[in-house]
Amino acid sequence: VSATxxxxxxxxxxxxxxxxxxxxxxxxxxxxTRQRVQDVIRQLDYEQTAPARTLATRRSEMLGLVIPRVxxxxxxxxxxxxxxxxxxxxxxxxxxxxxxxxxxxxxxxxFRRRFVDGLVVVAIDVAAEEVHELLDxxxxxxxxxxxxxxxxxxYTVDNYGGARALVEHLLTEHAYRRFAYIAGSHxxxxxxxxxxxxxxxxxxxxxxxxxxxxxxxxYLRGSGYKAMLDLLALNEWPDVVFAANDQMxxxxxxxxxxxxxxxxxxxxxxxxxxxxxxxYVTPALTTVHQPIYELGFExxxxxxxxxxxxxxxxxxxxxxxxxxxxxxxxxxx
Amino acid sequence: VSATxxxxxxxxxxxxxxxxxxxxxxxxxxxxTRQRVQDVIRQLDYEQTAPARTLATRRSEMLGLVIPRVxxxxxxxxxxxxxxxxxxxxxxxxxxxxxxxxxxxxxxxxFRRRFVDGLVVVAIDVAAEEVHELLDxxxxxxxxxxxxxxxxxxYTVDNYGGARALVEHLLTEHAYRRFAYIAGSHxxxxxxxxxxxxxxxxxxxxxxxxxxxxxxxxYLRGSGYKAMLDLLALNEWPDVVFAANDQMxxxxxxxxxxxxxxxxxxxxxxxxxxxxxxxYVTPALTTVHQPIYELGFExxxxxxxxxxxxxxxxxxxxxxxxxxxxxxxxxxx
DNA sequence: CTGAAAGCGCTTACAG
DNA sequence: CTGAAAGCGCTTACAG
Numbered sequence: 001v002s003a004t005x006x007x008x009x010x011x012x013x014x015x016x017x018x019x020x021x022x023x024x025x026x027x028x029x030x031x032x033t034r035q036r037v038q039d040v041i042r043q044l045d046y047e048q049t050a051p052a053r054t055l056a057t058r059r060s061e062m063l064g065l066v067i068p069r070v071x072x073x074x075x076x077x078x079x080x081x082x083x084x085x086x087x088x089x090x091x092x093x094x095x096x097x098x099x100x101x102x103x104x105x106x107x108x109x110x111f112r113r114r115f116v117d118g119l120v121v122v123a124i125d126v127a128a129e130e131v132h133e134l135l136d137x138x139x140x141x142x143x144x145x146x147x148x149x150x151x152x153x154x155y156t157v158d159n160y161g162g163a164r165a166l167v168e169h170l171l172t173e174h175a176y177r178r179f180a181y182i183a184g185s186h187x188x189x190x191x192x193x194x195x196x197x198x199x200x201x202x203x204x205x206x207x208x209x210x211x212x213x214x215x216x217x218x219y220l221r222g223s224g225y226k227a228m229l230d231l232l233a234l235n236e237w238p239d240v241v242f243a244a245n246d247q248m249x250x251x252x253x254x255x256x257x258x259x260x261x262x263x264x265x266x267x268x269x270x271x272x273x274x275x276x277x278x279x280y281v282t283p284a285l286t287t288v289h290q291p292i293y294e295l296g297f298e299x300x301x302x303x304x305x306x307x308x309x310x311x312x313x314x315x316x317x318x319x320x321x322x323x324x325x326x327x328x329x330x331x332x333x
Numbered sequence: 334v335s336a337t338x339x340x341x342x343x344x345x346x347x348x349x350x351x352x353x354x355x356x357x358x359x360x361x362x363x364x365x366t367r368q369r370v371q372d373v374i375r376q377l378d379y380e381q382t383a384p385a386r387t388l389a390t391r392r393s394e395m396l397g398l399v400i401p402r403v404x405x406x407x408x409x410x411x412x413x414x415x416x417x418x419x420x421x422x423x424x425x426x427x428x429x430x431x432x433x434x435x436x437x438x439x440x441x442x443x444f445r446r447r448f449v450d451g452l453v454v455v456a457i458d459v460a461a462e463e464v465h466e467l468l469d470x471x472x473x474x475x476x477x478x479x480x481x482x483x484x485x486x487x488y489t490v491d492n493y494g495g496a497r498a499l500v501e502h503l504l505t506e507h508a509y510r511r512f513a514y515i516a517g518s519h520x521x522x523x524x525x526x527x528x529x530x531x532x533x534x535x536x537x538x539x540x541x542x543x544x545x546x547x548x549x550x551x552y553l554r555g556s557g558y559k560a561m562l563d564l565l566a567l568n569e570w571p572d573v574v575f576a577a578n579d580q581m582x583x584x585x586x587x588x589x590x591x592x593x594x595x596x597x598x599x600x601x602x603x604x605x606x607x608x609x610x611x612x613y614v615t616p617a618l619t620t621v622h623q624p625i626y627e628l629g630f631e632x633x634x635x636x637x638x639x640x641x642x643x644x645x646x647x648x649x650x651x652x653x654x655x656x657x658x659x660x661x662x663x664x665x666x
Numbered sequence: 667c668t669g670a671a672a673g674c675g676c677t678t679a680c681a682g
Numbered sequence: 683c684t685g686a687a688a689g690c691g692c693t694t695a696c697a698g
Binding site: 337338339349350353354356357359360381382383384385386387388389390 | 674675676677678
């Protein structure tokens with residue numbers, strides 16, 4: 001139905017090689033020939049067929065994205081960043097979202113078969129073998145919110161530093177002593193890093209987490225509510241609850257309100273991430289900001305930069321800074 | 334680097350035609366031959382190269398998605414629905430997000446060139462010409478949250494009915510008389526439908542919107558705040574403010590809190606959509622639920638069903654029901 | 667500066 | 683049930 005490169009060539013009175021040359025802007029073409037071909041292209045509304053080109057060049061002008069399928073605005077922000085970088089480069093985005101936890105995975109195969117020019121893998125367990133295979137083939141692959149050792153490029157945020165700053169604030173500005181922690185899913189490293197920061201900061205002040213004051217959540221909607229109820233079942237309540245993300249902190253808020261407990265007067269709550277929700281709940285959450293959109297944008301940009309220059313990718317480890325955001329849920333005015 | 338169909342054929346001692354047959358499960362193949370080929374495929378870890386297949390068959394096993402690039406959890410829910418339907422069908426998802434308002438668009442071209450097997454277009458102005466061209470080519474295309482006349486299949490929700498039920502509640506249960514409306518972006522039909530429902534319901538009760546009581550927002554974060562301030566600048570305040578979505582309603586809440594006004598005592602607020610945010614703000618928003626995820630899921634499923642059966646798509650107009658969700662922001666306990 | 671030809675890795679009538 | 687061959691629409695050395 002549509003015009004092919006043969007149609008263009010015939011009408012312009014040249015060979016398809018020449019059409020291909022003006023299409024790709026490589027090699028020299030006589031200005032008049034070029035003009036003639038371009039006119040015909042416009043006239044026929046011709047456009048290259050992507051798979052034919054991909055087959056010949058092994059490049060698809062698509063960026064692949066692997067991301068957990070969970071319904072979390074946090075991941076949406078990453079997607080937006082990846083997307084913006086991708087369209088800015090004139091690429092298309094091919095998405096495969098995955099159940100968050102799924103043992104060994106062959107999720108990268110579809111991307112191999114489709115010749116994606118780059119791949120961004122977000123917070124997903126992928127087989128090291130597959131990652132290295134892609135990297136070895138020269139497919140620029142970058143990790144976001146996870147690392148796989150120094151040989152694989154990764155974009156993460158300073159979870160430890162952010163959590164540390166948050167806890168220091170709670171210790172020095174508010175003099176809280178009894179802390180509790182609502183953990184995120186256990187198979188991601190960030191919750192563990194944030195917990196470690198909490199423990200270290202407490203230790204420096206001669207404190208420790210009381211037994212039973214670390215409860216398990218999963219980062220998702222609802223789990224913070226249940227975790228908070230577990231905490232309220234303890235003999236001695238904490239002064240302050242540090243939830244591993246804002247979603248769980250917000251759900252904890254809901255649990256406390258139901259029990260007619262006041263935040264921060266009875267129990268203070270803090271979160272992590274600084275997603276939009278954090279500033280809409282009451283009291284607004286004190287939390288740690290991380291540059292979520294930028295994480296996605298920079299990771300994708302890096303992969304695309306490499307793809308477009310055909311250079312091998314450097315296994316750079318990029319750690320974005322985080323920043324304490326003080327609102328009211330910690331007890332500040 | 335990887336094995337091709339030739340490698341498999343040679344090692345199995347058959348022609349590539351036969352390999353292709355076992356790969357695609359069509360035509361009869363002798364069981365022993367089939368077994369031998371399958372063994373070799375496994376042995377070589379062979380996988381079909383997608384673009385080669387696409388070039389030969391004109392089918393890509395990709396579903397295209399065009400969606401506004403705005404940062405709105407509402408759209409993320411749709412994406413999730415589309416995504417789940419897509420992976421359930423074994424397809425990949427190719428995303429092109431677009432600035433929300435961009436005049437006539439050639440945004441569908443990339444999808445034509447890549448032979449997507451179906452296309453879901455969400456709340457985006459696309460040129461009617463391009464839509465019909467794709468439809469004419471047999472590419473199943475479905476519209477979500479927009480319609481382009483009866484010839485193009487569309488998935489929408491009952492904005493009018495939902496808004497109507499909401500306003501009836503406010504009129505009969507609460508006896509509010511002075512209404513105000515914060516409109517969504519003017520280039521989408523849903524805000525206008527909701528406003529029309531409001532006007533009709535008021536008229537039936539012998540009421541009307543006072544002058545200046547319709548203010549313009551854009552659905553996005555921040556605009557509800559500004560709109561609420563405009564309303565507070567009026568001589569006579571409304572009893573109740575109907576914001577065209579929950580995001581703007583939540584921002585209006587923030588504006589009122591800053592002025593130390595109480596919701597719902599001083600001014601009641603209601604929203605639309607029933608996004609997660611609605612139940613986290615204080616007071617929780619009375620709103621209208623719409624099945625956002627389902628909208629994306631069903632639209633994508635319909636397109637894929639057609640794609641897989643190679644039948645022409647029926648231009649069905651599907652309208653999902655909406656449902657009043659009563660929480661506290663309207664004045665209910 | 668330009669063209670003829672081979673090749674990318676598949677599928678699919680057409681014969682047999 | 684199976685194979686040889688043409689074709690899908692491009693790109694890219696290789697000659698000239």
